[in-house]
Amino acid sequence: MLIPGTHYRLAFTHSILALTQVINAATHYRLDYPDLALILALVRGGSLARASALLKVDVSTVFRAVRRLEAALGQQLFEKSRAGYLPTTLAQSLAEQAERAEQALDAARIGVEQGGEVISGTVRLTCTDSVLQGLLLPALAQFMPSYPALTLELSTSNDFANLSRRDADIALRLTRTPPEHLVGRRLADISYRVCASAAYLQSVDAHDLASLTWIAPDDFLPDHPTVAWRRQQFPGVTPGYRCNSMLSVTELVRAGLGVAALPDFLIGDQLQPLTGPLHGYDTALWLLTRPDCRALRSVVTLFDELGRALRLP
Structure with missing residues (x-):
């Protein structure tokens, strides 16, 4: 549930403070959101030119900002190569945290605009490429526009181990006998x-x-x-x-x-x-998840929407 009113600032401050913990304890520089936006843009873009386009500033500004930030942190963030700017482990970690903070801010803005709570977060879904093309894509087109703060990561695989290894939260599978350690719904018979x-x-x-x-x-x-x-x-x-x-x-x-x-x-x-x-x-279309995922609202929401959209006659 989104935090109302002034608590938005407090929640975001806690997120930023968490990011600073990945910096060496001997470093006294305090990361700010523009620093995170800079790192994220350069990780996403892979070059000064693309990062500058994302940030809507000129290339020299990005170059100087990266140099200043690395000097302040006392650690290298990017390695220059023929392929572009390659993030170090530190920069990659900061970029991932910055992306989560970005998603949280987007969810907060949407909540304010819509005047209510918003389903947000990232859900990982796995299915075969045939199920993706023939069933899943038409279903997603029906309901995903109603969840602008929900991020979906899709992977195509025939392997149930994706859920077992916790690589995915939800699976759509064609099978007669789904694994007993997963929970789910039989949506349709497939001939x-x-x-x-x-x-x-x-x-x-x-x-x-x-x-x-x-x-x-x-x-x-x-x-x-x-x-x-x-x-x-x-x-x-x-x-x-x-x-x-x-x-x-x-x-x-x-x-x-x-x-x-x-x-x-x-x-x-x-x-x-x-x-x-x-x-x-024949076989059957199963919608499956791990028992521990039933406590995650984003997973439960997507699971229920898929259950309604994919239930075939």
Whole structure:
């Protein structure tokens, strides 16, 4: 919950004081917000020119300010290289803290403008690239504009360990059996159908599936339902193309390179199903999080919004 009134200044002061603790104890220089803004701009920009553009000052001003700050701290903040200005460990740490302070200020301003509390913070979400493209992006477009102070970090992966290692707060996964140590909701049943493009079907006999060029996940997804189905139905078929993601499989099918078993949400209007659902090889869309994340309001808010937006018929 945002702190009302004059407590804003107190909260921000505490944030700045926390930043000064990363400076060597022997240093008496007291960091101020302009110092943090300078470091953050140079870390983000990577060069004096880009940092000056971010700060809306000239390049010489940035150069002199960095030199003065390093002299005052008694420590180097950036190393000059052919690639630009590379932050030291100290500068990187200060930049990360400055970014959090920046987000807190943005949330405070939004709260004042909207006249109420604001959901803020950073939530890390992981999903496969196919779920991202076919399901997640349309859902985010529906509700994320209502949360301007909420930052979302997205990563695409097939690995449940992202949550187990605490690399992510929320996961969207296609699975029949989610890990027992995670909590979540089963949002929808997902079926697979063999599909092809109209262009590819013009030159082949679609009734003889075994004779067609197959596109399939590679050994990166050895237990994928479509792999198990194909091996059971067509044990003699060797795929002509293998991909490390279902989204790539789908794109090759759209390009007219062959056929593949695809999830319903990726088929769209451009592809023609050649079979009905592959019975016994369906899966489910799960929305998952760690038990400890249920105490974080930002995570709970995003979790609930995704649960509503992604619940399929």
